[in-house]
Amino acid sequence: MPLWTLRGLRRGVVTTRYPARPDPSAVLLPTPPVFRPDALTSDLADRLVAVCPSRALGRDGDVLVFDVGACTACGRCRAEAPQAAEDSGEFELAATAREHLIKRIALDGSPR
């Protein structure tokens, strides 16, 4: 025990490493969608933007602007266009700047 205390005193906070191993329950969590650009036509993107209740999707010319921060993972876009959106499985989404959460997805494969 003293060794650990000494290490703590020297290096500041000493705690268990995190995450020791991936948590099995994470798979159950609802996560924001990930989009398939080549399946995203312009009118499908417009339908997705209309169906999103928390305005996480927007259009900027031929780019689908996806604000992961505003997304509540409610699944309405996945229900609307299963072929263009599916679960990302990503739930560790903390960002140190708001811009990191704004994603720009070019429609049908054209460069961003």
Added chain:
Amino acid sequence: MTALQPGLAGESGLRDLLTGFGRDGHGGGPVTTLSVPVADLQAAVRRIAAHPGARLADVFASLENPDTDGSPVTLRLVWGLDADRRYLITESLVEGDSYPSLSDIVPGAFTEECEIYEQFGIRAAGGKPLNRVALPPWAGPDWPRLGRAPAEQPKDVHAPHHVGGHAFEFPFGPVRQVAVESLYYGLVTSGEELVDLYLFTWHKHRGVEWRLRGMTPGEALFYVERTEGLGAVGNSWAFAAAVEASLGLEPPPQAMAARAIALELERLYNHAAATAALCQSTGLVIGQAAAEIALERLLRVNAAVFGHRYLFGVVDIGGARADLDAAALRSDLPGAYGELQRAAAALLSTNSFLDRLEATGVLTEEAARRLGLVGPVARAAGLAIDARADHPARPYDQFRPEVAAQDAGDVLARFRVMLAEAAESVRLIGEIGRTAAGPGLALPPGAGPGQPAQPANSGLGWAESSRGESLAWVALDDGGRITRARLRPASVRNWRGFDDACRSQNVFTDIPIIEASFWLTVAGTAR
């Protein structure tokens, strides 16, 4: 709530109540609507209140024609005739700035009168000083409201919270202890005993009802779920039922079964969370850890079965949307509930814990009836009312829930009621789970191709959320958009019983215990 055949017991009692008004109410099924002229509204209220098993569930107002300013206001009283298994809505058109006082006859209507004054500017006759409900003290006439601002606001309309004599006001909140909602307590104490307690909930008023106007029911459901996150299924079921009642929809049975399972799962995790909060407030850290283990496993069951820890997105207009993983339900739920059973059994044999709960925060049956309380708080005081039993909707008409009631009315009685309800919920989930339960939607008219637009209509919906009967009333215009939505989660009713329960206490440390035993949310009442 449809799918209920007329010809109920006690029909005759109801018949003479209605004919007493000289005409039969319109609207078949479990909800009857009566229009009563304002002049003899008080007589009607007196007669209905005298009817056995009658309970004033809600009072709200709405503008008759919203777009013309100065339009008359319709006052609606929702009565739960529990003995007759029917809801009765009385509508009265109020022309001027005042209407006959309701709280003189039914005291439980006072908070609603204050809210109607704030939102619609019409005040109950009798000039009784009112309390602030949703608007902050500095809200001027231009503050957004559902109706119009009161014409001129006399200085003395809001009762001043002045403390006189040998007492002082101990300010607690709105930023309270960690991870607890913002709520302001005004604890008036004489130094030792608690003399009075009042609450300010306007800090969290997000104006959900104001926001829902003009939305389609589908969009509105997103906000109804997020008015009270811990009561998402209960409130959204009530709202969906109201929309279905107004559109005449009939959700498929498997969707209703899925909704019932979600409602019972929500009741389970709420009661587990209440147990954890009770242990935390009495300082029993081991009990809290045990209850939190049970809570976390129940939330994981929710995620496994419906895909969301707090069951958002399960209920949809006309049925249920999320697909139900029955295998995960059968495999994980017993283990999770076993944790809660073990924690509860240990707690019920811990004398130091039980001493803190016994005779703490006593609420008499008379107070519960007078204030119109609902849910576990009312059942613990001896009022055995439960919307699943009194106003059963599918599937509760086949799987009849057994109402757990106590009569001590203290924190221990509420704890026992919650544990009994949790056991009952597991039994119900087991039985309902055996029938086909899964997603399915009855297509709302006009949504599908070639269906005629439904004429403008309104409907009442209800559900027994974990905190008690949650009501919703919706008025749709001919385009199917909402003109007026009234959401009344159970927290709105039960917070007014909280200061009665606290006032019998003379120790400050009992107040968090009482708050944990009520297990209400501020978000639900501030909406």
Added chain:
Amino acid sequence: MNPLPVMAGAAAAWGLAALIALTCGSTRAGIRASCAVSGLGGAAALAAGVSALLSGNSRVVTAGGSVVVGTLQLQATSLAGVFVALLGLIAVATALYAPRYHEPGHTTGLYLGVFNLAVLASLAVLVAGNVVTFLVAWETMALLCYLLILRRPRRSEVAAGAFWFLALSEVGFVAIIAAFVILAAKTHTMQLDLIAARAHLVSGDWRVAAYLLALTGFGFKAGLVPLHVWLPEAHPVAPADGSAFLSGLITKLGVYGIALFGFVLLPGGPAWRGILTMAAGAVTAAIGILYALNERDIKRFLAFSTIENIGIIVTAFGAAMTFLAYGQRLLWAFLLLAGLYHVANHGTYKTLLFQEAGVIEHVTGTRDFDRLGGLAHRMPRSSVITFLGTLGIAALPPLNGFVSEWLIFQGLFQGFRTGSHLVAILIVLAAGTLGLTGGLAVYAFVRGYGIPFLGMPRTRQAAAASESRQPQAGPALLAAACVALAVGAPVMLAGLARAMRTVTGVTLRPVLLPGNLTVIPAHTNFSGFSPTWLTVFLLAVSAVPVLIYLAGRPRGGSRIEPVWDGGIVEFKPRMQYSAMTFSAPTRVMFDALYRPSVSVHRASDDPAGSSGPVHYESEATPIFERYLYRPVIRAFEWLADVVRPIQSGDVNLYLFYVFAAVLVAYLIAAL
């Protein structure tokens, strides 16, 4: 040197001051002159008192007299030395305080004249040589104090308060006369030192009767429970320097009387006599502080605190007599010394607190705790002075209250030396009661200082308070006296020890003060401490955290933020503890004594569950006034009604009464 002439000088100064005040009291210069002269008299009395302490009893001097009154004899005894010195100090402090406190006016001149005469009468009581002088001086002092309290006669409560004082004073006076008559009859002399010499002649029941009558008579003036009732009635209505004089000195004359009878005129006596006195003192202390905790008026609060401190002094005297009865002469003298030292201390800080109460009343126009608050920022000098006085009276180290109460406790803890278990237990029980009183006193004075001075002002008057033209010199002098009495305790105790040798014949000094400024409580193997070094040590210790803070405070920019209040809109003064809510725990614990009657008016009693204004009142029932004095008063009123028919107003009836009286007298003589 003989203190009597110096005292005579002081008396002359006070007479002159009274004359100046009576003649030209309506001008500010007149008031200032009268006070200056009175201050000089005070200084002379202070010097005389100290010299009386040191030089032992002076000769008896006959200062004239008349056929009616008999010979007036004066004698400066060392027992009275402390009291004379205290009288001088209070006179000086009042002389510094009065000019700024009083507005010039005709009644002011009258009042100051009466005040100086009352001080003169008090001096006469202390230097009275024989019974007649003592009684005449005592009655003059009582009547002058009655006029002192009647500063504003037109107000009803002033008349009531003054009348309570006079009524109880007269009842006490009857008991005092009876006690002296017994002594004089038994020792066939009127001269006090001769009575003391022939004390053995007063034997058995007469001795006990005399002592009990003296205890009761002087108990009325000192304020022993249940005879204390006039204190809380008279103090609030008297002006600040008047009530300071009442509490600071007049109650001490009662204590002087008890000490005179207990230690000088009837020194011996059975043990139960001491135990009875100790019990009376302990009960007085406990009940006094409990009632103080329930008061909302500053002056009533300080009046009850006076009762508590008188209780402590009388407990010390009672314990001393008990030790004497068991042959513990050293402890007997030591406890008398400790009691007298507490007299000096209490006289100092209680006068200070009353004068500051007067300042608060002038500045804010109210004496109610719940209408004050936040005065520390608005009256910095007064609050520092009051803080020193509060530290003293709450008996907190290092100030003088702590030293004297420590001495009394050390004396009481040595009850085991009496040899008898029962008495030892009783003495320690008294110590326990004083312990409880000490704790409650600290609690009461945290409330007494905290509510008016700290926190936020509760009313506009409190917010607008400013001490620009308020008197500061008087209380400042007394605060300095408190510190001097604490730091200079060994010097003061040496003087008192010298006095004890003359009064009790026990040489305490070598045991009490073994040198290097330490004080030993009568027996070396028990305990000891040095007040001086304690003060130095405390100052040094308190410097350490200050240095740590100064060294460690963050160099970078620091922000000042308001106190964290949970995010409410704004902190209302009603959100602070008020005086009654602060003392609510004792009201709950001691509700058998208080018997509180609670009245609550709540908007939330409305069945609809609305919330709104709340009014909560809890009044304690005045037990002594209701269950002791009112029946007595009603009995006298009934008696008066019964007797009234005698005055039917018919002359023949009166002639018949005369005839009947003469006949009866003749028959008795004929027996």
Added chain:
Amino acid sequence: MTSQSATGLNVPATSEELRRTVARMFGRSLHIRTLDTGSCASCEQEIRLLAAPHYDLHRLGFFFTPAPRHADLLMVTGPMVRAFETAARKTYDAMPDPKVVVATGACALGGVYQPDPFTHGGVGGTFPVDVWIPGCPPSPLALLQGLLVAVGRLADQVKDLDFALNRTPR
């Protein structure tokens, strides 16, 4: 992390610089104060579960504290109701510098509610936010990851995800 440096300037720090400054300032354990500016109570429940045995933030050196005076990190939930803004501003000011603000949940990040007469629609306008944690409600695992990003012990990995399938990640 923007912190009120002595000069009062909000100095935006790059992530590397953030890790060093945070390590220096919060060498010891970190105390968290939560603030509900109008949430629906499910975010509060998830934050409470951080102290539950499954997640237990104490093992990572985080502790809850009710007093903002002793707090280093402010966890804000809810869409910042306008009526609550004075209390929120007071809580933020009551915390000593240096302090970290973590916006928690879609409401606080401007998702569920849009700016309107009742709410500001997000907490970005009231506080200088350092770490944003999306989710409705964000699970305790997401919260733990957010806290560790706030103290620089985990990297901000979301900035490298582009949420587009079969696109060669940059």
